Amino acid sequence: MNILRLNTSLGKCDIFWIVDYHKYHIHDQNGQKQKNPMVDEVSRHLMDLKSTENKNFDIAVAKKSRLVLRELDTVLEKNEKAILCLVPSSKANKYGPGLLRIAQFLQRKDSRIAAVTNLIQRKTSIVSLHSGGDRNISIHKGSLAIGEKIKQDRTYIILDDIATSGNSLAVCADMIEYQGARRVIPLAIGKTYA
Numbered sequence: 001m002n003i004l005r006l007n008t009s010l011g012k013c014d015i016f017w018i019v020d021y022h023k024y025h026i027h028d029q030n031g032q033k034q035k036n037p038m039v040d041e042v043s044r045h046l047m048d049l050k051s052t053e054n055k056n057f058d059i060a061v062a063k064k065s066r067l068v069l070r071e072l073d074t075v076l077e078k079n080e081k082a083i084l085c086l087v088p089s090s091k092a093n094k095y096g097p098g099l100l101r102i103a104q105f106l107q108r109k110d111s112r113i114a115a116v117t118n119l120i121q122r123k124t125s126i127v128s129l130h131s132g133g134d135r136n137i138s139i140h141k142g143s144l145a146i147g148e149k150i151k152q153d154r155t156y157i158i159l160d161d162i163a164t165s166g167n168s169l170a171v172c173a174d175m176i177e178y179q180g181a182r183r184v185i186p187l188a189i190g191k192t193y194a
Helices: 043-047 057-075 099-108 139-145 166-177
Strands: 001-007 010-020 025-027 033-035 082-086 113-117 118-122 144-146 155-163 183-192
Touching: 010 043, 010 057, 010 155, 043 057, 043 183, 057 099, 057 155, 057 183, 082 099, 099 113, 099 139, 099 155, 118 166, 139 144, 139 166, 144 166, 155 166, 166 183
Parallel strands: 010 183, 082 113, 082 155, 155 183
Antiparallel strands: 001 010, 025 033, 118 144
């Protein structure tokens, strides 16, 4: 398990991530777009999670579900119960289909996951970040909201598929902490390799 320590306008935030994600395309020194030679199966599967129409969607869900399940011991105590919530899609009121399936798997397989909730909601759509959308923290602060009351005696795991700047996870964590959660664990399956 890796940790990204962010110092944001919201304060310090430790974001956990499991694997490196290599973008499919990169730009060379002349600004020309080219295929990234570092792209591997792990990275392709992370992108496959984005749509049920991807031919390897089910394989990606199965592999990443097992991967996250193995890593829960790193972030949760043996008997610690947690509520799992997802970073929403860039589109209002939507969640990534792969993340939803992974969350359902985790709740079935690990008794420490007490609930899966759509706690964090995207009120207004934003340009998707992997398509070049603005990663500024204020974009997330203005488009995200907490949709239900926080249980102050609980641990919350916030799950995202890919973190690049970490700002989505940082804003979600800040919102949940501000409302009094006992502990918040921002967790990305992949972190964009820089």
